[in-house]
Amino acid sequence: MPLRDAAQSACVSHAFLRSWRCHPNLNFTEETLRLKQSARRKNGAIARCFTMRVDNIMKNHSGIDSCKVDTHRFNHWLQIAIAPGIEEVTISFPEHCKTKCSFPCALLFGGCGNSIGHLHLTDCAFRPPVGFDCLRSLAKLHLYEVCTTGDELGNLFSNCFTLEQVQLISCSELISLKIPFWLEQLSFLHVSACYMLQVIEINAPKVHTLKFYGNPVHLKLGESAKVKNLEFNLSKNSSVSYAITKLPSTVPTLESLGVSSYSEINTPMVTDKFLNLKCLRIYLCGYEAFSPAYDYLSLVSFLDASPAFETFILSVNQKDVKHGSVFGNASHMRQILGHKHDRLRKVQINGFCTAKSMVELTCHILENATSLESLTVDTRRADVRRCSIQRRSKCRPIPTDMILEAHKALTAFNRYILERVPPAVKLNVWEPCSQCHAML
Template structure:
């Protein structure tokens, strides 16, 4: 029964009221927020498993009233707490840590806080069952996070988004269950120090930071992107080989010349976007061979190019001097995918280089359209679905030219044991009259 209907029924039915007093899931939406006082007045606080409270900006809720709600709902036995405080407050509301005392906090497994201040004190000895911590636009310092981590031995995931007071983040050795750390747009952050022995995945987006991994670190998967005009690859090639010797998957980097080795890197995904000032629209895709050379264990290579920003020398205008890089073998490379394949001469050269030197290659996928929204814009006419995402005419035109480049320069070089997949523009939504170059 929806929360609103259950609350109304409790008001008119004594029998239902008795059951309502132990209703386990309190999920307050915009529609039911006006009933919070009424709902919690009739609830005993016993048996609550889930609290989901989102307070819209238009709702005027004073601190005393909010604390009264939380005091009723956050009771022993609660497992999931999600609270979104009003975003437009001049001073962020503080989450009352005292509510976690007396056993109320030790049953919580998932804690998600948005737009508030969270100040775990020294000696914080609660949240012992916490497995997932999500903080979004939360005021918390590195020391306060350390106070929180000091007893959260069960933590498996930590996600920190836009936490503006965070300068230093230290993940201690005793967080043995922690496997995922996600840090996005914590713009004051300068240092990330990781000692958790079983952390496998690190997702980072923000300003350059000093990244230090302990000797026991087992980070294998890195999704790494720098904000502003910083170059992720300049950082990646100078820092990551020494700081992440166990790295197996690297995503979201932006360019070349690698001075060291990624000895354990198995999956490399590179995203090139023109909204990043570090990426030149006239980029030399063939230079990515240096990344392959530095990754002797590489098995999967994915290149995604945002076609909105492409400016390049077309292979049709200058195909007489196709460059080759000799003496480079990529013995373990099995799968290659290029999203946003275009007529850039250097991209055709890169593809030919892979076909000539990846001796274990099993599949090559070339998609002539790259969808920056993450959807699939390719073939609604084939799958009988709704219309494809709208794409500028010049991108569609380039995609059709890219198909001819594949037929002219790529198809004849594909070994018989390699499966070639070429994804065309949607013949229904992306049809266009194209003249031969």
């Protein structure tokens, strides 16, 4: 090889080597290491080769924050990987293990964990001991299917003064979760599918967003806590009814509320008020547990309980179209008198159908929302993907009876609601797709 070509190759090789040694993400699998089982290479040989190659890579790499590896050499590799200066650690343990592997917290002592800003653990046990003060720069904590208790998380929280986000998903041992007041930077808390959880206590002053999905819990807010945004779903429970009866007194600082429900009864009338609530999003998913006799007009309770209401979004996704249709029964349209919603400006109904109570709810809003600026009505199911001509994609297929219901809903809107829309209100009506959901 000529001297000039050799020099160029050497420069490229050194540049590539430096780039590889500092690459922030490495994912070790049999496929990425090109270890394929053959007649001559049995499982034991693959495991030995896998370990040897990973050992070699880890010893020559200056830093690593993501690895999915076998467990028999895991602690050895982590000891190499978690070094002073590392900022992000994302670890997914093997799912096929019969028992949860335990994250070696001892590796974080001696200053090795003080630079970590993001810790994401999956499928393991996480047991911070008393006096655990190793994650002083931690800003984001994500635990998915991790075995840990409230006391162990308390040991972690005791010195994580920079914590900003916490996500706990499918943590099966969690019974009580306490967010202490000294977590002054914490603003976002997401707790999902922790079905043993009974109590969530929030005392941190800047937690403005809470997302909760699971069984009903006792929610306690300290005097300094000011949660403004809440999204929740209670599995196999009436989430909307729970929200209007429990949350006004529990979370009085709410400004935005998102409620998802798979099993609902009619919304009760209450005397408590959401004094600060400005935006409400309700998602009703109508599978087998959702009553076809649900009275959408009962949602007026929420409007009455929210004097500062500005935005209302109702999304309905019914699997089976079974309800009392407005057709043939429009002569006895109910009206609720004496209710004014002076600040309501924006209303959107996704999955508008021919249910008489939904037509009544829409008419009630048009007659009593004196400051209404826009009304958007979509006659299709709330989860139907829209087609794009430019991308040449099609709408999500839906059963014929739902396509028929969407066309009937459009007719119902034009017949019973259209003439009630004030001229000053901007009206948007989204019809069934003429290409994908046309009636033959």
